[in-house]
Amino acid sequence: MKKSKLFVQGGMVLAIIVVVNLLSEVAYFRVDFTEDNRYTLGKATRNVLENLDEVITVKAYFTEELPAQLGYIKDELRDQFVEYENRSNGNFVFEFINPNTSDELKQEAIQNGVRPVSINVVEDDQRQQIQAFMGVVIQADDKKEVIPLVQPGSGLEYEITTSIKKIILEKKPKIGMIQSKNGVSLGAIPQLLQQLSVMYEIVPFNLSDSSVITPNYSCLIWISPNDTVPSADFVKLNQYLDMGGNLFLAYSNISGDLQTAGISTKPDIGLKSWLQLKGISLGDEVVIDAACASVTVQQRQGFFTMNSQIEFPYFPQIREFEKHPITVGLESVMLPFSSPLRIIRADTSLVINAILRTSEMSGTQNTPGYMDVQKKWSEQDFSAPDQILALSTENIGSNNGRMVVVSNGQFINNGEGQEAQQLSVDNINFAANAIDWLSDDTGLISLRTKGITSRPIEAIDDSTKSLIKYGNVFAPILLILIYGFIRRSSVRHKRQKWTQGDYS
Numbered sequence: 001m002k003k004s005k006l007f008v009q010g011g012m013v014l015a016i017i018v019v020v021n022l023l024s025e026v027a028y029f030r031v032d033f034t035e036d037n038r039y040t041l042g043k044a045t046r047n048v049l050e051n052l053d054e055v056i057t058v059k060a061y062f063t064e065e066l067p068a069q070l071g072y073i074k075d076e077l078r079d080q081f082v083e084y085e086n087r088s089n090g091n092f093v094f095e096f097i098n099p100n101t102s103d104e105l106k107q108e109a110i111q112n113g114v115r116p117v118s119i120n121v122v123e124d125d126q127r128q129q130i131q132a133f134m135g136v137v138i139q140a141d142d143k144k145e146v147i148p149l150v151q152p153g154s155g156l157e158y159e160i161t162t163s164i165k166k167i168i169l170e171k172k173p174k175i176g177m178i179q180s181k182n183g184v185s186l187g188a189i190p191q192l193l194q195q196l197s198v199m200y201e202i203v204p205f206n207l208s209d210s211s212v213i214t215p216n217y218s219c220l221i222w223i224s225p226n227d228t229v230p231s232a233d234f235v236k237l238n239q240y241l242d243m244g245g246n247l248f249l250a251y252s253n254i255s256g257d258l259q260t261a262g263i264s265t266k267p268d269i270g271l272k273s274w275l276q277l278k279g280i281s282l283g284d285e286v287v288i289d290a291a292c293a294s295v296t297v298q299q300r301q302g303f304f305t306m307n308s309q310i311e312f313p314y315f316p317q318i319r320e321f322e323k324h325p326i327t328v329g330l331e332s333v334m335l336p337f338s339s340p341l342r343i344i345r346a347d348t349s350l351v352i353n354a355i356l357r358t359s360e361m362s363g364t365q366n367t368p369g370y371m372d373v374q375k376k377w378s379e380q381d382f383s384a385p386d387q388i389l390a391l392s393t394e395n396i397g398s399n400n401g402r403m404v405v406v407s408n409g410q411f412i413n414n415g416e417g418q419e420a421q422q423l424s425v426d427n428i429n430f431a432a433n434a435i436d437w438l439s440d441d442t443g444l445i446s447l448r449t450k451g452i453t454s455r456p457i458e459a460i461d462d463s464t465k466s467l468i469k470y471g472n473v474f475a476p477i478l479l480i481l482i483y484g485f486i487r488r489s490s491v492r493h494k495r496q497k498w499t500q501g502d503y504s
Contacts, residue, residue, distance in 0.1 A: 041083050042447050045161045048168075049087040054140050056164055058094035061109040063132040064101075067121050073134065073150055080156050099133045112137045113146035136160075143167045158447040162198045169199070173218040173439060176205030184223040184409065188416050191423055195432040195448070200439070207233040213240035218439040223250045224409030229270045237274075242397030246438035248431070250406040254286045254367065256314060256337035258295065263314070263337070264368040278393055279350045280405055283340040283364070287387045287407075289316035290361035290377065293334045297373050310373060313381075316389065318356050324392065326355055326404070326433045328445050333430050335408040340364055341388040349395055355404070355434075356390035363387075390430075392437075404434040 041049075058081065062074050074096070081094040099105040099116075106116075114135030121128050136147040138160070145163035150156065175196065177186050186193065186204055196202055205220065207213075207229075213220070213236050220240070241247060251271060256263045265284045272282050293315040296307050315336045321327035333356060343352045363384040390406040412431045414420050433445045 041087060042157065042161075044447055045084075045157055046087055048161055048164055049084060049092060050089070052088055052091040052164075052168070054091065054168070056088070056092050056138060056140050056167070058092070058139075059112070059137045060094065060096045061099050061105075061112070061114045061133040061135050061137070062096055063130070063134070064098045066132060066134075067119060070119065070132075070134070070152065073152060077136070077150060077156060080160065084160065100131075106133075109133050109135065112144075114148055117149060138163045138167065140167050155447065161447055166198060172199065172201040174216055175200045175202050175435065175439070176213075176217040176220045177202055178220055178222040178225075179204050179206050180222075180225040180227055180229075182226040184413050185416075188413050189223070190414055190420075191428045192412050192431055195428055196435060200435075207236055210236075212236060213245065215240070215243050215245060217245065219246040219248060219435055221248045221435065223413065225251065225269060225271070226266075227269060229274075231270070234270065234274050238397075241401035241403065242399065243401070244397070244399030245401050247401075247403045248406075248435050248438055249403065250409045250412065250431070251282075252337060252339050252408045252410070253282060253284065254337045254339050256286070256371065258371075261371045261373070262368065263365075263371055275405065276344065278396070278403065279343060279345045279352050280391065280393070281342040281344050282407065283342065284367060285340060285364035286314060286367055286369075287316055287335075287338045287340050287358060287389065288313040288363055288365055288382065289358045289387075290382050291317055291319060291359040293317045293336075295373065312373070313377060314371060316358050316362065318358070318389070320357075320359070322353070322355050322357065324353065324355050325445060326392070326430065326437050328433070329448070330426050330430055330433075332424065332426050333411070334424055334427060335389050335406070335411050337410070338389050338408040341391055341405065341407050343388070343391065351394040352391055353394075354388045354391050356388070356406070356430075358385065358387040358389065360385045390434075392434075402438050404438060406431075406434075 060074075060077060060081070062077075066074065078096065081092075084092045085094065097105060097109070099109040099114075109115075114133055114137060116131035116133050118129050119132045121130055134150050136150060138145045138147070145166055147159050147163065150159075179185065186202065193202055200218070202221075205213075205217070217240075220237075237247065249271075253266045253268070253272070254263065255266050263286055275282055290311075290313060292311050292313045294309040295312040295315070297310050298305050298307055315334055316338060318333045318335070319331065321330055335356070343354070345352065361379070361382040363382045364387065389408065390404065393403040393405070394400065396403060411427045412423065414423055429448055432448060436445055
């Protein structure tokens with residue numbers, strides 16, 4: 001009887017599993033527990049796929065037997081493609097091709113822009129090098145976009161969706177980069193240009209070359225002007241903003257030099273008084289923050305010179321962000337040598353909101369001054385928390401012009417020539433998000449910043465550190481003593497029962 005009952009129960013469980021599997025084939029369902037919903041298509045992607053008027057064909061050139069640390073990329077990509085296919089109403093078709101199976105397929109991949117990369121593998125206890133393909137070609141009719149190398153940790157959804165948008169986009173909106181003498185040029189911001197060129201046409205623009213700024217520009221970018229701005233140029237900017245134009249301004253009137261350790265205020269070029277008319281005050285102090293980036297300094301120890309990392313409060317690192325479309329998905333933005341921004345609301349019709357603020361442990365220092373890299377900072381140095389380093393202004397003029405002001409022009413400046421340097425991805429993402437928001441194209445913001453990359457350890461005070469340190473030392477000893485006491489009490493209790501003749 002028991003055996004037959006087990007067979008019935010086992011049969012029912014098996015039947016339920018079969019039915020669930022059959023239903024899963026018909027009704028696709030899954031739950032995404034990741035913090036950033038990385039396995040769920042964003043709203044922007046869904047909108048693009050649901051509005052496709054032509055078939056997008058995707059060829060993924062992937063070597064079949066990749067090392068374990070890279071093999072998962074192909075699986076993630078396939079899952080992503082299935083999601084795209086399900087959302088596209090049949091307008092997204094994909095296939096995986098292994099170019100390593102024939103010379104013809106290798107040549108096809110290379111001609112399409114996907115080149116092999118050298119990967120080190122270990123087989124039979126020997127290190128070998130293989131040529132692997134890990135690229136994607138997305139095309140529709142005669143248009144084609146190539147992702148030559150799908151890298152670990154890259155934003156797959158952002159790359160795929162932007163490639164599709166580039167294919168179906170008939171005409172890119174135009175963005176003007178304001179050029180000024182001794183200012184930042186297009187050649188100094190390659191990282192930002194790479195982000196923006198996906199959806200926009202970026203062109204140099206000189207304020208003095210025309211009598212008015214036409215509304216053909218969806219946004220103007222102005223980074224670190226150095227020379228005095230003629231009043232006529234401000235008149236043109238005012239007219240442009242009044243017509244519903246948009247401006248991204250990144251400027252600090254603070255100059256810091258790590259070589260000389262000097263810090264000073266730049267000469268006034270006319271921006272301060274112009275910003276005041278827009279309800280914004282640009283301070284002459286420099287912002288300091290205990291939540292900061294580090295600099296490398298040389299220290300002598302005996303006969304040796306060693307490089308060491310020292311936290312540098314003049315490089316505020318923003319890790320907590322105001323709720324705003326521009327800050328979606330950001331994790332860390334670093335703004336070296338920044339001035340404080342203050343909202344004064346000269347025009348009550350303006351809507352001004354802070355976007356980036358310093359931490360609770362921050363403050364300001366008067367300039368000019370001297371930066372002591374070896375200084376021992378205390379809480380008293382950070383007596384002015386929540387300094388605003390970036391803000392947005394809306395409702396400018398009768399046509400609702402908008403502006404984003406960042407009190408730093410170096411955070412997106414790679415530099416040129418031998419002085420060029422790679423910048424933090426989130427620095428670039430922040431600027432690109434701001435320009436998307438100004439251009440009224442916020443769909444890609446959530447995709448651009450998708451993916452958790454930074455999880456810094458929260459700062460703890462000295463008393464908590466001591467508690468944790470001594471707790472780690474004495475807690476195990478205390479647990480052993482408690483266990484020994486309980487064990488001894490249990491054994492004593494049993495012995496008492498045995499002496500009384502109770503052997504249960």
